[in-house]
Amino acid sequence: MAKKAPRRTAERILATTLELFNRFGEPNVSTTLISAELRISPGNLYYHFPSKDELVNTLFDQYEGRLYELLAASDDVVDVEDAWFFLHSLFELIWAFRFLYRDLNHLLSRNRRLETSFPAILLRKRGALSVLLDTLQGAQPRTADEQRQHDAVAASMVVVLTYWLSYEYVLQPRSALEPENAQDALLRGAYHVLGLLAPHLQGAPRAHLLALIEAYHPDHS
Numbered sequence: 001m002a003k004k005a006p007r008r009t010a011e012r013i014l015a016t017t018l019e020l021f022n023r024f025g026e027p028n029v030s031t032t033l034i035s036a037e038l039r040i041s042p043g044n045l046y047y048h049f050p051s052k053d054e055l056v057n058t059l060f061d062q063y064e065g066r067l068y069e070l071l072a073a074s075d076d077v078v079d080v081e082d083a084w085f086f087l088h089s090l091f092e093l094i095w096a097f098r099f100l101y102r103d104l105n106h107l108l109s110r111n112r113r114l115e116t117s118f119p120a121i122l123l124r125k126r127g128a129l130s131v132l133l134d135t136l137q138g139a140q141p142r143t144a145d146e147q148r149q150h151d152a153v154a155a156s157m158v159v160v161l162t163y164w165l166s167y168e169y170v171l172q173p174r175s176a177l178e179p180e181n182a183q184d185a186l187l188r189g190a191y192h193v194l195g196l197l198a199p200h201l202q203g204a205p206r207a208h209l210l211a212l213i214e215a216y217h218p219d220h221s
Contacts, residue, residue, distance in 0.1 A: 010048045017055050021099035027106055057113045063097040074128035077135050080208040090161060091189045095182055101165045102177060122158055130154040136205050153200055157193050164189045
């Protein structure tokens with residue numbers, strides 16, 4: 001059997017950097033630590049990524065590309081099950097790049113790429129979630145007040161998606177973002193977002209959603 005080709009050095013650097021950023025937080029990880037973890041020289045690291053910001057920006061580009069691809073799938077949501085899968089996929093992607101959200105304010109204050117790009121991400125999330133809510137509610141005309149309420153629900157869902165990990169971290173700063181806690185954190189995040197949706201649905205979709213909320217209640221995780 002042919003051996004797998006070894007991963008290119010740049011790919012190894014990015015994978016290790018993401019793991020370290022997620023575990024310890026971007027501000028607490030130096031390029032020296034990254035090169036030591038990889039057992040390569042700092043010069044080798046700098047050859048591929050001349051600065052720590054280059055590492056952050058490349059990882060952000062990966063996240064942004066995967067996120068926009070996922071958000072485009074909101075058009076394919078047709079029922080509550082699809083909505084649950086879509087939301088869970090969003091939480092999984094955020095978890096995979098959780099350092100961005102764990103240290104968001106710090107990163108925005110010092111990284112121009114993120115400062116200029118993150119607002120667009122939030123708007124795209126809000127737009128996708130608005131489409132999802134439209135689908136679950138069914139096509140129906142809205143009054144101005146109903147439209148404002150609809151927009152507020154979509155925005156509130158984005159707030160939860162953006163600061164859910166900060167909430168988890170405050171509750172358990174020593175363990176919340178460790179890999180072994182991923183499943184429980186994802187379940188709690190889904191519970192919070194599904195809870196925002198429930199009051200705005202009726203009939204069978206509402207009953208189905210309430211059943212999902214009960215299944216993913218934090219006491220059951």
